[in-house]
Amino acid sequence: MAVKASVLGATGYTGAELVRLLSAHPAVELVGLTTQSYAGQPFWEVYPHLLGYVDLVCREQDVGALVRESDVIFAALPHGHAMHVAGEILGAGKALVDLGADFRLADARTFAAWYKTEHAAPDLLPQAAYGLPEIHREKIRGSRLVANPGCYPTGAILALAPLLKERLVDTGSIVIDAKSGVSGAGRAPSLNTHFCEVNESIKAYGVAGHRHTPEIEQELSRLAGEPVVVSFTPHLVPMTRGILCTVYARLVRAAETEELLEIYRRFYAGERFVRVLPPGMLPATKMVAGSNHCDIGLVVDRRARRVVVISAIDNLLKGAAGQAVQNMNIMFGLPEEEGLTGPGVYP
Structure with a gap:
C-alpha cells in the first residue's frame, strides 16, 4: 500500500525537488501540494519539466484536509511555520518531516536567540529526531517528527x-x-x-x-x-x-x-x-x-x-529534499535508498 504524501510549500526550489522525487517514488502517492502564489494552477504549469509526471493542482494550505488525506506531510517552508501546524499533524497520528529550522535545535531558548522568534511548540522539541541518517538513524526510525538538517x-x-x-x-x-x-x-x-x-x-x-x-x-x-x-x-x-x-x-x-x-x-x-x-x-x-x-x-x-x-x-538533494525522502523511507520501514538511487548528472 502506497505511503500518501503531501508537501507544504511545494513551489519553492526545495518543494519542487521533493515533488519530483516523490512523483517517481515507487512506494509513494502524492496527494496534496500547497502554495501561497499558485493556487488553482496545475503544478506542471509552475514547473514545466514535470509535465506528464505530476498532474496535481496547487492549492492553498489547509492542514486539516491534508492530515485527513496524508500519511506523511513534508513542510518545505521557512522557519517559523511548521511549529504552528506540527501539533495538529502529530496529534492525528501522521508523520511530519520539517525541512525548515523549527525543530532542529533541541533548546527553545537557543532557537529564539538565533531566529529572533519565540518557539510556538517547545513541548514537541524532545520528540524531534535530527534527520541526519548516518548519525541518528535509530532515533529517526522510531520518530514521527523529523527535523531535516540544514544544507x-x-x-x-x-x-x-x-x-x-x-x-x-x-x-x-x-x-x-x-x-x-x-x-x-x-x-x-x-x-x-x-x-x-x-x-x-x-x-x-x-x-x-x-x-x-x-x-x-x-x-x-x-x-x-x-x-x-x-x-x-x-x-x-x-x-x-x-x-x-x-x-x-x-x-x-x-x-x-x-x-x-x-x-x-x-x-x-x-x-x-x-x-x-x-x-x-x-x-x-x-x-x-x-x-x-x-x-x-x-x-x-x-x-x-x-x-x-x-x-x-547538492544543496537541494542531500542538503534538503533527497535527505527528506531518505528520512521518510526510514520512518516508514522502506528501503533507505528507495527513490534516490543512481548517480547525479554530469557535466
Missing part, C-alpha cells in the same frame, strides 16, 4: 563526524569554510540573488553569525561528548546547485592521510549515500549534482599538523 550543517557534520567521534582533533580549532550555489537562497526574487549581483562574483555572508552555526555546534558537541565551538563562514558563488565545505582542524596527534581515510571508511561503511574518496581525489560539486550523495576527501597537512577535510553535496 550547510549536512556537509559540515558529515565531514567532521569521524574525527570528533575518535577524538582526533582539537575541538577549539575547527574552521568551516563553505560555499553554496544560489538556489540555496530560494526562488523568491531578491537583490542579493539578482544575476547582476552574483555573476562573476563570490561573497561571504552571515560571518560569525549565520543561523546554521548553533545547529552545527549542537551536533558536533553530541559527537564529541563535549561542547564544540566552530568558526563558520558561508559564501555565495555564481552556480545553481551545490555546497562545498572545506574544514580545517588541528590534530591532537600525528597522523597520515591514509590512516584518517581508513577511519572514515570504517565510520561510513555501508552508508549508501556517503562516498569516501581515495587518496589524491577530492570532492567537487559537479560530482554530486543531481544526486543524494555526500562526497568526502581529506589531506593531512603535516607541516601545520592540521587535517583539511572537504565535502560536497
Whole structure:
C-alpha cells in the first residue's frame, strides 16, 4: 500500500525537488501540494519539466484536509511555520518531516536567540529526531517528527563526524569554510540573488553569525561528548546547485592521510549515500549534482599538523529534499535508498 504524501510549500526550489522525487517514488502517492502564489494552477504549469509526471493542482494550505488525506506531510517552508501546524499533524497520528529550522535545535531558548522568534511548540522539541541518517538513524526510525538538517550543517557534520567521534582533533580549532550555489537562497526574487549581483562574483555572508552555526555546534558537541565551538563562514558563488565545505582542524596527534581515510571508511561503511574518496581525489560539486550523495576527501597537512577535510553535496538533494525522502523511507520501514538511487548528472 502506497505511503500518501503531501508537501507544504511545494513551489519553492526545495518543494519542487521533493515533488519530483516523490512523483517517481515507487512506494509513494502524492496527494496534496500547497502554495501561497499558485493556487488553482496545475503544478506542471509552475514547473514545466514535470509535465506528464505530476498532474496535481496547487492549492492553498489547509492542514486539516491534508492530515485527513496524508500519511506523511513534508513542510518545505521557512522557519517559523511548521511549529504552528506540527501539533495538529502529530496529534492525528501522521508523520511530519520539517525541512525548515523549527525543530532542529533541541533548546527553545537557543532557537529564539538565533531566529529572533519565540518557539510556538517547545513541548514537541524532545520528540524531534535530527534527520541526519548516518548519525541518528535509530532515533529517526522510531520518530514521527523529523527535523531535516540544514544544507550547510549536512556537509559540515558529515565531514567532521569521524574525527570528533575518535577524538582526533582539537575541538577549539575547527574552521568551516563553505560555499553554496544560489538556489540555496530560494526562488523568491531578491537583490542579493539578482544575476547582476552574483555573476562573476563570490561573497561571504552571515560571518560569525549565520543561523546554521548553533545547529552545527549542537551536533558536533553530541559527537564529541563535549561542547564544540566552530568558526563558520558561508559564501555565495555564481552556480545553481551545490555546497562545498572545506574544514580545517588541528590534530591532537600525528597522523597520515591514509590512516584518517581508513577511519572514515570504517565510520561510513555501508552508508549508501556517503562516498569516501581515495587518496589524491577530492570532492567537487559537479560530482554530486543531481544526486543524494555526500562526497568526502581529506589531506593531512603535516607541516601545520592540521587535517583539511572537504565535502560536497547538492544543496537541494542531500542538503534538503533527497535527505527528506531518505528520512521518510526510514520512518516508514522502506528501503533507505528507495527513490534516490543512481548517480547525479554530469557535466
